[in-house]
Each structure stands twice: as C-alpha cells, then as structure tokens.
Amino acid sequence: MSPANDQFVELTENQRLVQKSIRNICDDFDREYWREQSQKGEYPHEFVDTLGEQGWLGILLPEEYGGAGMSTNETVVMMEEIAAGGGGFAAAQAVHGGIYNSVALVNHGSEDLKEELVPELASGETSLQAFCLTEPNAGSDSTAIETRAEKDGDEYVINGQKIWTSRLDVSDYAIVVARTTPKEEVDKKTKGISMFLVDVDEAVSAGTLDYDQIHKSASEFVHSYSVYFEDMRVPEEHLLGDEGDGFYQVLDGLNEERLVIAAECLGLGRLAVDRGVQYANEREVFGRQIGKNQAIQHPLAEAFAKVQAAKQMTYNAAAQGAEATDLGALANMSKYLASEAAFEAADAAVQTHGGFGVATEYDVERYFREARLTRLVPITQQLVLNYISEQVLGLPRSY
Template structure:
C-alpha cells in the first residue's frame, strides 16, 4: 500500500498486521467450523490496546480516531481474519467504545470506557427488527417510562454478539412512530445490562442458523419489560436519532475498511495460487484471462481504500460524511465480492474443496453487499443526495 498514512495510523497498521500474521487460515477455518469467537487473537489485540484505539487516553485508550480504528480493522482482515475482522472491531471497539466516547455523559464514560479499554466489558448493538430492517423509522420496540427509568418490550433480529455482550446499545421508541413529529424524533438509545436482564428473565435470545461468518452468532432477541435506569440513556431521551447516525456512519466506514482488507487478503491468496499452478507448463497467472481481472480488482480495492479513509477523516473532524460513508461501503463491498468471486474462478475446481480457504471467503464476502445497508439503498441515497434526483423511498 503506497498511501501515506498519518504516523499514528501507519503504526497501527504495522502493529495489527504483526499480530494477524501469527494466525494462519487453518486457525480461522477452525474458528468458523467450530462456531467460536477467535478468543486467542482477540486477547492479543486487547493486550496491545489495539481494540481501544478510539477511546480517550484519560479512560485507558489510545486517544485516536475512527481513521486509526479503520486502519486496524483493515489490517486485521488483510492479515488473515477476512470477514471476521468486521465483527471484532464493530461490536465493542466501535458500537461501545466509539459511541460512548462521543455521546456518553461524564459518568457513563467513567463507568464504561476503562472497562472496554481493559477488555473487561464487551458490547453489542440492536436496531433491526423483523418488520423494520433498513427502514429504521419503523422500529416498534417500546421504552415506556417506569418510575425512575424505563421498561422495554419488543423484538430485535440479526443482533450479533449478544452471547458475549455485557451491555447492549438498544435503539428504542419512546414515542411511537405514528405519533412522532418529525418522524425522526422519539428515538432513545439505551445501555442495557444484558447479563442482568437475562438473569431476570426479561431478555432472551436465539441464534439464527446462517451461511457464514460463524465466529459470532447472530440472534433473535426478545425483550419483555427489561428494566433500564434513567442514567443509562445514551444522548437525550426522544433525540436518539443523532446518536443513531453516529453509530450507523462509523459502522459503514468500518464495513468499508473490512471490505478493503478482505479484498487484499483474497487477492493475495488468488495470486499465490495463480503464480504456482502450472497445468500447461507455465503459471496460470501469466495468462491475461487470469491476470487482468485480478489487476482490475486491485484497482477497485485501492479506490475503495481512499474513500474509506476520507469518510473516517471527515467523521473524526465532526464533518458531514453520510455520502462518503455510503460510497465507501458500496465500493469496498463490491471489491471484496469481486475478489472472492475471481479467486474462486482462479482456483478452478479446487475452489469447491474445503481444504482451501477460498470457499469460506466466497461465502463470507457475499453478505457485505447486503449489510450493514443494502447496496440498493446506498444507490438511492447517492441518487438523491449527490445527483439531486427525486426521493425513491
């Protein structure tokens, strides 16, 4: 990579790459097959503070920003983690650390951030519902006033990492959607003590069988009068939409960083095979039919990287970055998918063998075109906000 990163981000890249390269594809394959969190490398990242880069130094973190966090995620993916890297940097470093650092009260920062920085507190994020996927306005999980706090009831779906989380950043409605004026009012983000709610019997979850990225479970979550104290509101009551966008835009930027690192990893694996495989007396990588598609994908990965860095740079400075975050996510997800698809083709029939990592990467790459936001909605956003076309949804 020739991009001249700030010194802080360049150091992050080298540090995380050094850890990632200690874990080969057999390790990642075992974690996926066993459906278990990659605890060993996670502990290495925690010991080095690489997960706490965006937590202020006074709370035990690195005092850096989303750019450095994005570079760390990209390096982890490129170094071997592939699609698993996104979950490792989203669930706690971003959803918990980044959001509480920006939107938490002084008391919340003191309560949560040192524990996150020390690897003692893990978090997850819950917004999606069975009847409210990309249309977040339509969520119906209700938080009603109850004495000095809230009682929350509802259902969430595709919530990753609940089984590990100590706290959940839960998006609720304190004003029903039908009554909210404007439509973006009435949201409240709550910090829910997951383990306490499970012990109380007010929160339960059920893993969803899924195609890939099995290092973390994705769950149905059921909330039945979950009690949340008033001091666990993140941001302001009824005004949580501002907090929400400061979760969703970093999520898209980090998804883009994951796609960039994933693309680099898959390209490396494809090129190594293409340089060694010689069924007709010369490496298949010497053939333009193999080389040119891989070269084009490399160009796409580099362009996606620049947009991801730009979006992170803007976010760190508190500047609007919605379009940049969406474009970064769109281009990086497509580059990662194209890389996985072309690697599959490069391996020929052997791609279908689970002896090689290509099948797993092909499977894992596809979902990035759908989450954390479907590419059709990204394109609709670009059409409306960048091209001035009429709103389509």
Template sequence: MDFTLNDEQRQIYDYGAQLAQKFDNAYWLDHARRHTFPKEMFQQIAEDGFLGIMVPEEYGGAGLGMTEMALFMEGTANHGIPLLMMVVGPTMSLAHIASHGTEFHRRELLPAACRGEIQFCFAITEPGAGSNTIKATTLARSKGNRFALTGEKTFITGADVSDYCLVVARTKPHTEVSRKTDGFTLFAVDLKKKGVEMQRVKVSIPLPEEQWTLFFDEVDLGPEDIVGEVDDGFSILFDSLNPERIILAALCCGIGRFALRKAVVYACERNVFGQPIGAHQGVQHPLAKAHTAVEMASLMTRRAAWEFDNKLSAGASSNMAKYAAAEAGIEAVDAALQAHGGSGFTEDTGLYELYPLVRLLRTAPVNRELCLSFIGEKVMGLPRSY
C-alpha cells in the same frame, strides 16, 4: 485531504501482520467453521490496546479516530482476520458511549471494555422494520424517571459473548410524534437484566460471531442507562451508522487483498501448458481489475474516515465506500476462486469461506440499494425513491 499515513497510523495498519504471527487466517477459519468466538485473539487485541482506539485516553482508550479504526480493520483483514465484533463493539458502541454516555458509562464501563473485560454489541434491526428504522416498535415506556423496555431486535452480532448492548428504542411510538425522527432514545442495556432473553439466528455463513434475536420484556432501565438525550437519539445515531459503513468497507478491502494475494501466489506457481497460469490474460486481467477496484474502494474509505474525524458530513462518502468496497470484495474473492480452479473450493485452500462473508456485506447491515438511493438523492439530487 492527505492520505499519507503517519508513523502511528502505519504501525496500526501493520498490526495485522504482527497479530497473524500468532492468530493467523487458519486460526480465524477454524473458529469460523465451528462458530466459536476467538476469545484468545480478542484478548490479545485488548492487551495490545486496540479495543479502545476511538475511546479518549482519560477513559482507558487511545484517543484516536475513525481513520485509525479503519486502518486497524483493513490491516487485520489484509491477513485474513476479519472480526465483526470490532464493528459492533469498539467502533459502533464504545465510540458512541465515549461521546454521549453518562459518567458511569465513561468511568466504569469504557475502561473495562478497553481492557477486554466486558463486551458490547449493538441493536437496531427489528424483524418488522428491517432497514426502515423509523417504523421500529421496540418501546421504552416511561414509568416516572425510569423506563420499561419491551420489544424485539434481530441479527444482533455477538450478543452471546456480550455483557451490554447499545439498544436503539422508541420512547414515543412513531404514531405519536410530529417528526418521524423524534422519539428515539439509546440505552446501554445490561444483558443480564431480568426480562432479557436471546435466541440464535442460524446463519449459513462460517463466522466466529453468531447472530441472535434479543427479546425484551418490561426490562427496567433508568437515567443511568441512557446514552444521549431522551427522545433525541436519532440526531446522534449516525455517529454510529456512518462508522459502521466505513469500518465494513475497510474489512471488505482487506479481505479482497487477502484473496488476491493468495490468487497471485497460486497463479505464479501453477503451471499449465508449459507456463504459469498467471501469464494468461484470462487469469491475469480479472485479478488486475479486482485489485484496481479494491484500491479505489480503499481510497474512498479513507476519505470517509477523514471526513468523519474532521466533523464533516460523511454520509455521502460512507455510503459510496460501503457500496464500492462490498462490490470490490466480492469481485476480488470471485476472481481469486476462479484463478484457483477446483482447488479454490477445497478446505485446504480456505478461500471459498470468504465468499459468503463479502456477499453478506453487499446486503447487510445496509444493502447496496439503500446506498445507491442515498447517493442518487443526497449526492446527485435525484428525486427521493423511498
């Protein structure tokens, strides 16, 4: 594996600095505090061609891979601009539809999404199932060659600003299948359809994107809405879930770097007892330790992306990257806060608001315990724990 960036990848990674000249961390933070989606910044990203990084050129995208998407996310987060809509839309939904969608999806929806004219969100989590997707109860009941979708999905990022949602549903209840992974189908659901309603989930984290619960009541779906094959959705689901782990790992690494950079500036300028506080090992060592953790997590993230792009089994690296990056992000923001002392908790510094985000990513969308269980069983050969 060669992790040296080519010229195009370097430009993608450095794009965050360019974007931050107009839409900087202060812009992001203002929208995060008001829970208002940054439409102008998202449209700028669309105009610059980054919504379709993982979409083939024939469908309006750049025809690149997971590596470039991770570099984009890490590069923007390096400058304090983490965008969760880039996770659920361009990474999880658009790339998946490009690989498994119908001609209508590819020819009509993907080009519009790459231009920023429509947006996608992703729905898998249910109130009663949580991380145990096998027990999902949202059911698309067959009615001839059509389906009636009924059920509930929760913690759906950005549903209010989305036009379509990639929904993971059962077309056969888990009690009626021989293998527990059978009977899943993915649908691209138009959120304007009759029978779709949503309710905000009030999450106490400053973010531009809000969380929603989606309710489906006999929503009419047809063959044109199916992504992949009926009853065989689980086999392609990890085309979305491993990228989710990778892209969020990249986000955590970027946020960690952003926080540490602010801490270094402060520690060099702040003088106490006749010298900069950064000269004291009690300040310096936690920052250096966090920096090391972030850089190691970043390398694992790039390895996972490389494996995914090369069609290798990326589950182990994706889970290790997600676990390591979330822990490193928390450590970095915490060390940066401690270095700032009381000023780290002021609104002027804008540092404390990053902590709830990285702490969230230890728990969601896949918690660290499940990552560790995957590593223990699938990588190390320990007995299955769940």
C-alpha cells in the same frame, strides 16, 4: 502479503505504527486458526483478547478513560489490516461492534457510567459488543421499530423483539434502541426513539431477555440472534443521551464508521487477491502455471485495481474526517465501491482456484461468502445508491 498493496497510499506516522502493530498481532493467527474458528463456529476469543490486552479495542476512546485517543484515520488502517491478516471481514466484525458501541457510550452516557465502564471497555475486560436495532419489520427502515420502552418510576420497561443482533453471546452489555413515544404521536418518524444500555446477564437472569441464534452461511464465528424483551427493566440512568433523540444519536458518527466498514471490505479484497495470485503462481495445468493465462490474470488485476481505487477514496475521506465538505457522500461511495471490489476479488480468487475454489481448505469460498455479505450489511448496496441518487445527484426520493 503482496508488497504492491502498500505502495499507493502514503500513510502518516501514526497510521504506519498502527499497521505494524496490527500486522504483528495478526501474524500469530494464521489461516488454519481462522479456518478452524469458522468450521467450529467459535468466536475468536484469543484474537480479541490479544487486541484488548494491547489496548486496540479502545482505539477511539479518549485517553482520559484509558483509550488510545485515535481517530477514524487510524481505525481504517487497524480494521483493514485485521481483515487482510487472514480473518477477513468476519474477523473485523468480531471486534467492530465493541469499538463503536463504546464510542456511543462516551458520547451519550452519563459521567458516572463512563467512569465505571469505559476504562474496562478500553482494556477488553468488559464487553459492549451488541447493538440491537434491527427488528423483523424494521431493517433498512429503522424508524419503523416497534420495540417499546415505557417509563415506570425511575426505570424504563422494554418490550419487543430484535433480529440480527450480532455478538450478544459475547457481550456483558448491549445497546438497545426502542421507541419511547409511539410513531403515531410524533410529528417526524425519526423522533421518539431512545437508546439504552442493558446489562445482558442481569436481564437474562431476571428472565426478561431471551435469545435464539440465527443460523447463517457467512461470518460463522460471529453469531447473530433473534432477541426477545419481556418487561425488561432498565434503570433511568442507563438511558443514553436524551429521551426521544436516539435516532439522531445512531446517525451521529455513522459516516466515519461507514468508512471503517469500507476499510474492512478493502482488507477482505486484498486477502482474496493475494490468495488468488499465490495459487495462480503455484498451480500448473497443461504443463504451465495457470497464472500465465490472461483469463486468470485479468480478473485478479481488475479486482486489484478496484480495491486500490476504493482505498484511495476511503483513506482520503478518513483523512478529512468531519472536516470533509460532504462526508456522507464520501462514506457511502467508499462503502459501495469497497464492497463491490471485495466481491469481485473474492469471485476472481474462487475462479482461479478451479474446483478447489469451493474446498474449505483453500479459504477463498469463505471470502466469497463474506464478500457477498458486505453487500447486505450494515446497510444494503441499494440503500447506499438511494443515498447517492438523492443526496448527491439531487434525484427525487424513490420511497
């Protein structure tokens, strides 16, 4: 890993500790490990279990429930290092859901649920990796969800379909977002949506939850699914927060989570630049290192500068956290810039490798596919630009 990566942002003592610990873990999972997981399309259980055993899945969970009680400021470091450590954005995505869904449970779950589940989530014994929001007719516009949850005695009965639910296959529990009041009956489309905790095995055994894998060309070891609910019964105690307020609960903490997504893009960008530089120094063509050509140097240098610029913004915003004057603007701009920088870095790394840029054994084609994905998820770059246009620049709403 290029030492140049570490010299532009001054880390706090806690951040340094996180960086060192995560680098130690990542050192045990080399390039071959991640390549093999990708080729087999197998979830990196050993890696995630190690993070769980060492308490990292509970980085954001309160200490009273067995968590590490840290904040976004440390989580950006953890996730950047996981991505930069060789696994890329996909490795970060393998654990991201569990970290953030557990926070939703802490913020909105009943005391009984928290006492029962949060310590096990912090240690990785139990997993809450899946978040079911997106539907065939509701992606960027999540208020358009049609999945219904209707009260029946002391239970809710859920019917509907989700798509792109990631990590359902490795989740003991999932968070499902559904309409408790139809859109036509609320004065604002953001109202009438609720959040539920679902026991996945129980629902599958009851035959009320079914799912099919969506085959995709990036993040192969993190599987995504189409999910079908048919009269799925959920006890009322598993309603998270207040009925009808689910959309606002989804937004709660979203800016800080977006900074962590930005950090995952930064890690991928660093990884791609490092790999490009390494190959540029090794490969000789016309009797000289290809790295001597400015046409090889400049794209890598430009990508490096952009990754570092995005990092300045991301880390600065993470340090301010909720105290920032406009965290929404900072988080959206950070995600946009980090994702673009990762894409440029991966593209430069592929070009540097010549024909081997598309050979799986050099890994950069995988980084490229992942970097492309970061422009789509968890929110598309256009929707981020919409936010900046309207909320920051004061331009009229375009949709």
